[in-house]
Amino acid sequence: EAGVVQSPRYKIIEKKQPVAFWCNPISGHNTLYWYLQNLGQGPELLIRYENEEAVDDSQLPKDRFSAERLKGVDSTLKIQPAELGDSAVYLCASSSLGFADTQYFGPGTRLTVL
Amino acid sequence: DQQVKQNSPSLSVQEGRISILNCDYTNSMFDYFLWYKKYPAEGPTFLISISSIKDKNEDGRFTVFLNKSAKHLSLHIVPSQPGDSAVYFCAASRWGYGQNFVFGPGTRLSVLP
Numbered sequence: 001e002a003g004v005v006q007s008p009r010y011k012i013i014e015k016k017q018p019v020a021f022w023c024n025p026i027s028g029h030n031t032l033y034w035y036l037q038n039l040g041q042g043p044e045l046l047i048r049y050e051n052e053e054a055v056d057d058s059q060l061p062k063d064r065f066s067a068e069r070l071k072g073v074d075s076t077l078k079i080q081p082a083e084l085g086d087s088a089v090y091l092c093a094s095s096s097l098g099f100a101d102t103q104y105f106g107p108g109t110r111l112t113v114l
Numbered sequence: 115d116q117q118v119k120q121n122s123p124s125l126s127v128q129e130g131r132i133s134i135l136n137c138d139y140t141n142s143m144f145d146y147f148l149w150y151k152k153y154p155a156e157g158p159t160f161l162i163s164i165s166s167i168k169d170k171n172e173d174g175r176f177t178v179f180l181n182k183s184a185k186h187l188s189l190h191i192v193p194s195q196p197g198d199s200a201v202y203f204c205a206a207s208r209w210g211y212g213q214n215f216v217f218g219p220g221t222r223l224s225v226l227p
Contacts, residue, residue, distance in 0.1 A: 040123070040220075041219050042205070042220055044217070045215075050212075055212065056212075056214060104159075105158050105159070106157050107155060107156050108157055
C-alpha cells in the first residue's frame with residue numbers, strides 16, 4: 001500500500017513569492033491533515049479535512065495561507081506571499097476514520113524562504 | 115503556552131540499556147496519549163498509545179507509563195538498539211472522533227553501539 005505522498009520534498013523561494021505544496025493521502029482515507037513543523041518543535045495542526053470539508057482551520061493563518069481538497073482526495077496548501085518566518089517543514093497526514101492515532105504522515109516538504 | 119512538554123531535547127544511551135523518554139502535559143482534559151518516532155527526512159510514525167483508563171501499555175520492547183495525578187508519561191525502550199536512534203514525539207488529546215493531537219517538541223534519542 002502506498003503511503004502519503006507529498007511534493008515537492010524541498011522548496012527554496014524568495015520572500016513575497018507564492019508557494020504551493022501538494023499531498024496525496026493513502027487511498028480510502030477520508031481525513032487529511034496539514035501540519036507545520038518548525039525546527040526543534042513538534043508538528044502543529046494547520047487544517048483538518050473530512051472528505052472535502054475543512055472541519056478545523058482555526059490555526060491556519062488565513063491572511064496568507066489557503067488550502068483546498070476539492071474532490072476529497074488530494075490536497076494543496078498555498079502560501080501567498082511567503083515570509084521569512086514561514087521556513088519550516090510542512091507535513092501532510094491522513095487517517096481513515098478521523099481518529100488521529102491512526103494517522104499516517106508523509107515525508108514533508110521543507111520550505112526555505114530567503 | 116506549551117500544553118505538552120518534553121524537557122529533554124536529547125538523550126544518549128548505550129546499546130542494550132534502557133532508554134527512558136519523559137513527557138509532561140498541563141491540560142487535565144487530555145486522556146489519550148501517543149508516542150511517535152521520526153527518522154530524518156521522513157514523517158513521524160506511530161509507535162504506541164495509552165488511554166487514561168490504563169497506567170501502562172506494552173508493545174514488545176516499548177512500554178508507556180502514565181501517571182495521571184502527575185500529568186506525566188514516559189516511554190521505556192528495553193533493550194535499546196542503534197535503530198531506535200530517532201526523534202520521539204509525545205502527543206496528547208481528548209479521546210474521540212475528530213479530536214486533534216497536541217505534540218511535544220520531541221526528544222532526540224541516540225543509541226550508541
